[in-house]
Amino acid sequence: MIKAIIFDLDNCLSAADEPGSALLEPVFDAIRQANRGTLPDEALETALADCWYHAMDFVAKKHGFSDEMLAAGWGMISQIRVTTPMRGYGDLPILVELRGDPFPMLFLVTSGFRQLQDSKVKALSIEQPFEQWFTEIHIDAIDEPSRTSKQAIFQTILNTHRLSPAEVMVVGDNPDSELAAGDRLGIATVQTLRPGVEKSDLATHHIQTLGELKALIER
Ligand SMILES: [Mg+2]
Numbered sequence: 001m002i003k004a005i006i007f008d009l010d011n012c013l014s015a016a017d018e019p020g021s022a023l024l025e026p027v028f029d030a031i032r033q034a035n036r037g038t039l040p041d042e043a044l045e046t047a048l049a050d051c052w053y054h055a056m057d058f059v060a061k062k063h064g065f066s067d068e069m070l071a072a073g074w075g076m077i078s079q080i081r082v083t084t085p086m087r088g089y090g091d092l093p094i095l096v097e098l099r100g101d102p103f104p105m106l107f108l109v110t111s112g113f114r115q116l117q118d119s120k121v122k123a124l125s126i127e128q129p130f131e132q133w134f135t136e137i138h139i140d141a142i143d144e145p146s147r148t149s150k151q152a153i154f155q156t157i158l159n160t161h162r163l164s165p166a167e168v169m170v171v172g173d174n175p176d177s178e179l180a181a182g183d184r185l186g187i188a189t190v191q192t193l194r195p196g197v198e199k200s201d202l203a204t205h206h207i208q209t210l211g212e213l214k215a216l217i218e219r
Contacts, residue, residue, distance in 0.1 A: 002217045003103040004135075004163050006154060006182070008172030009110035009117065012192045013095075014088035014124060016052045024051055027076045031065070034072035039063065053196065055111050055142055058176060078143050081119035088124055089194065094210040095133050104217060105135040105161065109153050111177060114141040135161075151181035158185070171213065175200035190216065 010016040017023065028048045035044055047063035054062070056077060060070040099106050110117050117139045138153045158168065170182030171190045179202050182189040190213065191203035199206060205216055 001103070001167060002169050003167040004105045004107060004157065004161065004169070005098065005213070005217070006107045006109055006157065006168065006170045006178070006187075007095075007134075008170075008174065008178045008192075009108060009120065010112070011053060011173040011194050011197055012171060013092060013108075014086055014120065015194065018086050018088070019082045019084055019123070023080065023082065024048075024077070027051070027073050027080065030072040030076040031069050034066070034069045036066075036068075038066045038069060053174065054176065056113075057142055074143070077116065078113050080113070080116050082116070082123045083119070084123065086120060086123040089210075091210040092124075094213070098210070098213060098217070099133065106133060107157055108134045108137045109140060109150055109157075109178065110138070111140040111142060111150060113143050114139060117141070149181070150178050151184055154181055154185055154187065169213075169217070171207075173197045175202040179203050 007013055028051070031048065032044065039047065043063065047059055047065070050059045050063065056070070056073055059065070060073070095106060098104065121137060136157070140150050140153055141147055154170070157163070158165065165186040168187045169190060170178050170187050171192060172178035173192050173194060175191070179189045179191060179200060183202055188204040189202070190205045190207055191197070191200055193199060193206055193208050207213060
């Protein structure tokens, strides 16, 4: 029996670029200015596009940013906030149907910059406070020294709520983040194949919409 579902936020419940592609433009400009020939233009733009799907530190490492490029992007993104309302993907209201009493409990665990991720949670609270849908919301803040990891947060959730990995499901888009963390803990993983998300064999299941989760949970 599935007693808990742990959701990712970006490209799982809401598109990372829902607030508009201008959101990260100041960040991209800062990185471009600091590039100074480190990466050819085309490689740089490919790397920047990756910022919509991966955390900044991951992108920097993967694409070989110089320290200056990472510092420039880091400094700028830590100041960015979403200030306009967000709706998330159209199937978001299904969360209410998925949540049971007492089970399954829903958890939100999102990695990124504290202020930006916080502002998205608030921006998604238009019709009902987004917080009310979840038993707990955790931000794996990459800009805080006390940062642990998604895996550590998942483990804490298991311990706190006395859950075994077999009673939990992790839902997200990223095979280098929540899907890997869930896999390492022996938790079944579900990849949300939202627009722009590449299918990964690492995930136990794949879904197009949250409606498909119901069948997986009831199985
Ligand atoms: Mg994601």
